Amino acid sequence: MRSILSAIIGAAALGLAMPAVAQTHYSFGYDQPRTTGYGIAGDTFANKLAELSKGSMVIDQFPGAQLGQEPQMLQKIRTGDIDFIISSTANSATVSPQSGVFSLHFVFRSEQHLIKALGDPKVVAAVRGMFEETVQGAHVLALATLGLRDLYGKKEVHKVEDIKGLKIRVQATATEDAIFPAYGAQTVHMPFGNVYTSLQTGVVDMAENGVNVFLANKHYETAPIMSMTEHEANNSVIWVSDKAWSSFTAEQKAWVQAAADEVSRTQPAKALQLERDSLARLQKMGVKIVTDVDKSGFIKIATPFQDSQAKELGPHAVKILDLVRAIQ
Numbered sequence: 001m002r003s004i005l006s007a008i009i010g011a012a013a014l015g016l017a018m019p020a021v022a023q024t025h026y027s028f029g030y031d032q033p034r035t036t037g038y039g040i041a042g043d044t045f046a047n048k049l050a051e052l053s054k055g056s057m058v059i060d061q062f063p064g065a066q067l068g069q070e071p072q073m074l075q076k077i078r079t080g081d082i083d084f085i086i087s088s089t090a091n092s093a094t095v096s097p098q099s100g101v102f103s104l105h106f107v108f109r110s111e112q113h114l115i116k117a118l119g120d121p122k123v124v125a126a127v128r129g130m131f132e133e134t135v136q137g138a139h140v141l142a143l144a145t146l147g148l149r150d151l152y153g154k155k156e157v158h159k160v161e162d163i164k165g166l167k168i169r170v171q172a173t174a175t176e177d178a179i180f181p182a183y184g185a186q187t188v189h190m191p192f193g194n195v196y197t198s199l200q201t202g203v204v205d206m207a208e209n210g211v212n213v214f215l216a217n218k219h220y221e222t223a224p225i226m227s228m229t230e231h232e233a234n235n236s237v238i239w240v241s242d243k244a245w246s247s248f249t250a251e252q253k254a255w256v257q258a259a260a261d262e263v264s265r266t267q268p269a270k271a272l273q274l275e276r277d278s279l280a281r282l283q284k285m286g287v288k289i290v291t292d293v294d295k296s297g298f299i300k301i302a303t304p305f306q307d308s309q310a311k312e313l314g315p316h317a318v319k320i321l322d323l324v325r326a327i328q
Contacts, residue, residue, distance in 0.1 A: 026083040029067035037146040037271030048259035078137030080243030090171035100173040101317035105302035130316035141260035146210040146234035147275040153206030157227035160297035166205040212278040227290040
């Protein structure tokens with residue numbers, strides 16, 4: 001041992017290269033481009049984890065569905081084939097239906113309310129507890145967001161009556177399947193990667209998503225009008241596989257959780273700024289942005305669904321809804 005120590009000291013004195021820190025690489029997948037709020041979350045998590053672990057834990061990001069669309073990655077995370085992923089809370093409802101509480105419409109009163117809710121320790125703890133109790137093979141570490149969702153297609157939407165009879169691609173949650181027909185629309189489910197072509201060919205009349213997602217995936221090319229309905233939060237969660245989590249030491253688990261907490265604390269505000277920047281870019285490009293949407297008709301229909309749908313989803317959903325509503 002002394003000879004090894006002496007050699008290291010001697011090498012340092014001579015200015016020779018020191019042995020590199022042993023690194024372990026971990027996969028981190030998401031289905032949006034890195035230029036979206038998912039990339040902000042990925043970079044925040046990776047940078048904080050590298051800092052805390054002194055470079056020993058390295059996150060390799062795989063954006064743009066390189067490791068599969070979210071439904072496929074939700075399977076792979078539970079089998080341990082991917083270490084970390086981001087998935088929307090709506091897609092997460094395919095493995096934990098009560099996650100659909102975040103797809104209830106007009107629960108988040110403003111962007112500031114959304115930021116406060118996602119960073120609230122009680123809300124985060126309730127969400128993590130819900131997934132811990134209902135999903136095997138993976139754990140949720142943190143909440144993130146891409147902002148609020150809006151409708152887009154080839155038609156302007158100024159009031160709820162404007163979407164009557166239209167085929168709208170929605171996320172595969174029970175809440176979406178209930179609320180959009182109540183507005184008078186028809187719901188269509190499909191993987192996100194199929195939305196562009198479906199808008200182009202008329203398989204669907206409209207879709208709904210965040211402004212930056214609309215921009216980054218060039219959906220404006222086939223759906224040149226975005227109407228700012230802001231009907232739903234575009235929330236997401238960071239998952240870790242049980243296989244990876246079980247391999248961590250107690251210290252490494254603390255680093256990973258602290259890195260995830262940094263995402264919950266800082267990512268929402270950055271993602272919402274990205275939404276505003278993206279909206280300005282779209283307007284400069286000549287994309288039609290409808291800002292004078294009368295939300296009152298939507299809200300009148302949607303509000304009764306909040307309590308009834310949360311109750312139908314289960315006790316975790318009811319608790320999360322109450323916690324979010326209580327935030328001022």
